[in-house]
Amino acid sequence: MTRERLYIYDTTLRDGQQTQGVQFSTAEKITIAQALDTLGVDYIEGGWPGANPTDSAFFDTAPATRAKMTAFGMTKRNGMSAENDDVLAAVMNAGTDAVCLVGKTHDFHVSAALGITLEENTDNIARSIKHLVAQGREALFDAEHFFDGYRANPDYALTAIKAAYAAGARWIVLCDTNGGTMPAEVGRITAEVITEGIPGTHLGIHTHNDTENAVACSLAAIDAGARQVQGTLNGLGERCGNANLTTLIPILLLKEPYASCFETGVTLDGLVSLTQISRSLDEILNRVPMKQAAFVGSSAFAHKAGLHASAILKDPSTYEHIEPSLVGNARIIPMSNQAGQSNLRRRLESAGLTISKGDPALAQILDEVKAREAEGYSYDTAQASFELLARKVLGQMPDLFEVKRYRVTVERRKNKYNQMVSLSEAVVVVKVDGEKRLSVSESMDTEGCDRGPVNALSKALVKDLGQYSAMLEDMHLVDFKVRITQGGTEAVTRVIIDSEDGQGRRWSTVGVSANIVDASFEALLDAIRWKLIRDSNG
Numbered sequence: 001m002t003r004e005r006l007y008i009y010d011t012t013l014r015d016g017q018q019t020q021g022v023q024f025s026t027a028e029k030i031t032i033a034q035a036l037d038t039l040g041v042d043y044i045e046g047g048w049p050g051a052n053p054t055d056s057a058f059f060d061t062a063p064a065t066r067a068k069m070t071a072f073g074m075t076k077r078n079g080m081s082a083e084n085d086d087v088l089a090a091v092m093n094a095g096t097d098a099v100c101l102v103g104k105t106h107d108f109h110v111s112a113a114l115g116i117t118l119e120e121n122t123d124n125i126a127r128s129i130k131h132l133v134a135q136g137r138e139a140l141f142d143a144e145h146f147f148d149g150y151r152a153n154p155d156y157a158l159t160a161i162k163a164a165y166a167a168g169a170r171w172i173v174l175c176d177t178n179g180g181t182m183p184a185e186v187g188r189i190t191a192e193v194i195t196e197g198i199p200g201t202h203l204g205i206h207t208h209n210d211t212e213n214a215v216a217c218s219l220a221a222i223d224a225g226a227r228q229v230q231g232t233l234n235g236l237g238e239r240c241g242n243a244n245l246t247t248l249i250p251i252l253l254l255k256e257p258y259a260s261c262f263e264t265g266v267t268l269d270g271l272v273s274l275t276q277i278s279r280s281l282d283e284i285l286n287r288v289p290m291k292q293a294a295f296v297g298s299s300a301f302a303h304k305a306g307l308h309a310s311a312i313l314k315d316p317s318t319y320e321h322i323e324p325s326l327v328g329n330a331r332i333i334p335m336s337n338q339a340g341q342s343n344l345r346r347r348l349e350s351a352g353l354t355i356s357k358g359d360p361a362l363a364q365i366l367d368e369v370k371a372r373e374a375e376g377y378s379y380d381t382a383q384a385s386f387e388l389l390a391r392k393v394l395g396q397m398p399d400l401f402e403v404k405r406y407r408v409t410v411e412r413r414k415n416k417y418n419q420m421v422s423l424s425e426a427v428v429v430v431k432v433d434g435e436k437r438l439s440v441s442e443s444m445d446t447e448g449c450d451r452g453p454v455n456a457l458s459k460a461l462v463k464d465l466g467q468y469s470a471m472l473e474d475m476h477l478v479d480f481k482v483r484i485t486q487g488g489t490e491a492v493t494r495v496i497i498d499s500e501d502g503q504g505r506r507w508s509t510v511g512v513s514a515n516i517v518d519a520s521f522e523a524l525l526d527a528i529r530w531k532l533i534r535d536s537n538g
Helices: 026-039 053-061 086-092 107-114 118-134 146-152 154-166 183-195 214-224 245-254 274-284 306-314 341-350 360-374 383-394 453-463 466-472 516-536
Strands: 007-010 043-047 068-074 098-104 138-144 171-176 203-207 228-231 402-414 420-432 435-442 476-484 493-500 506-513
Touching: 007 245, 026 043, 026 053, 026 274, 043 053, 068 086, 068 138, 086 098, 086 118, 098 107, 098 118, 098 154, 107 118, 107 146, 118 138, 118 154, 138 146, 138 154, 146 154, 146 171, 146 183, 154 171, 171 183, 171 214, 171 228, 183 203, 183 214, 203 214, 214 228, 214 245, 228 245, 245 274, 341 360, 341 383, 360 383, 383 506, 383 516, 402 453, 402 516, 420 453, 420 466, 435 453, 453 466, 453 476, 453 516, 466 516, 476 516, 493 516, 506 516
Parallel strands: 007 043, 007 228, 043 068, 068 098, 098 138, 138 171, 171 203, 203 228
Antiparallel strands: 402 420, 420 435, 476 493, 493 506
């Protein structure tokens, strides 16, 4: 059966940048654009040239892409010609093959926001699109507030988009700008637009996630006939975000009826990079990836219950809707006090530790896990620490180095500008290859900011580990979580550290103590030992 072409339009660099707290640099936008092109999206909306220096600089230096680089802007202003509108000119001067212009299609917004007549707004839309087409650009019209406008005044909403289509727009994009329309209504209205004369092959959908329905609404529009879908990586976007392409894309490629009906620019080979691209974006934004994100989250294929893990060993499809590797993710069998021997054996195998069924060591490891979790440890998330614990029980923990003592101090003092600042300093004494080594490090960064006692300990520890120091150069801490597991004067602190290295590996370790620095140091030691063991074993 011949599959229809469905086009994927990414707006991470423009609409995604509307996320509170997100501001891409030009270099970051280039990196993201290259990743999107590798993935295989059809359009990359790079930003609004002329709206801010970063977007303008991006279009000046944008990388060559297979995807159509698209500039975003608005229709011409009232009282100006399209040829003489300097705002529209800045968008045209970006030199992209495709240009997307946003215009009002809700009568309320035309009168309240623009203060012009409906006829004037329609004329502005038509003349702007004609100008793009006359300049040889592929024109897209973003029908802002379309679904709310159609609900309030369907005749005018249709008049506005028909004007853009008649003027030569390649795509009419129906926008659920406020994100409140339900999937069934999106599907119904999209179908009605098609019956009114705008074919689905020229119709796109742009949804927001204010009711957690952006993906469902996008699929409803596709079911109704729309053949372009817009969204962002990791669902970035203002308020609650946009339709999440890291969810939509694997649905379109792997789930029926979409997999059989549609062809996209993203191939199954390209899909394998999805998890890595998703996490790279979070790294650029200095955000912790959402573990339970569909398809790409680190917990998306985690199986905690012993019954589940036992079935997974026999046939992964018993509790997984797809093979994790299809999206570049991996199966995880966490360890916790709910674990059974099936969980344990599976987890040990993934760490390269093979133990036969019924081996007494399995019960010893489970008893140790349960005893330590009763003390406040959590191996559900700290998989690397669990692996080290198992190695100790099995007698397979290599003697890498020994910490003889450590000390960390935090001093509050005035700097040369008479400002009170803090400075953390750590002293660590380790024994490596039979030789004691003493290292001292401060946590001050190049900008004169104190990065804290844990940073100082980390720097001091890896500073002089002999043959191992070079192996740790690409390792860095990406998240640090603290939880008090008991209250009162006998409180116990649990610290979880997430680490990452240059190979893109990410692992979690845990430390527990009444002293937060001691708990942090324990988790840090586990993180370092895990990396050294994995690198040494290839």
